[in-house]
Amino acid sequence: MSVEIAYHVMKGMTENxxxxxxxxxxxxxxxxxxxxxxxxxxxxxxxxxxGKDIVKLIWEINEDRAKIVRFIVxxxxxxxxxxxxxxxxxxxxxxxxFVTV
Numbered sequence: 001m002s003v004e005i006a007y008h009v010m011k012g013m014t015e016n017x018x019x020x021x022x023x024x025x026x027x028x029x030x031x032x033x034x035x036x037x038x039x040x041x042x043x044x045x046x047x048x049x050x051g052k053d054i055v056k057l058i059w060e061i062n063e064d065r066a067k068i069v070r071f072i073v074x075x076x077x078x079x080x081x082x083x084x085x086x087x088x089x090x091x092x093x094x095x096x097x098f099v100t101v
Contacts, residue, residue, distance in 0.1 A: 022045075028057060038066075041057070043058060
């Protein structure tokens with residue numbers, strides 16, 4: 001029984017990841033945390049055979065956070081060649097909390 005459930009879950013996840021949202025053009029996601037600079041957004045895309053909403057998950061850009069991510073990647077890493085720790089220290093000195101693990 002659990003093998004059959006696992007099969008159908010994996011099949012659904014594979015199909016989900018291979019589809020694109022017709023409105024936004026983004027790929028559908030299977031859950032989890034989005035990368036920094038994005039947010040999870042649930043969208044309704046039609047009805048199933050029972051009349052229930054078909055809800056899909058996409059990642060959308062969080063413009064406020066994306067500005068910081070672009071600054072980190074484009075300016076600090078690519079232009080200045082700073083490391084994770086140097087970037088963290090630079091951002092913390094500007095009162096932008098940035099944590100490295």
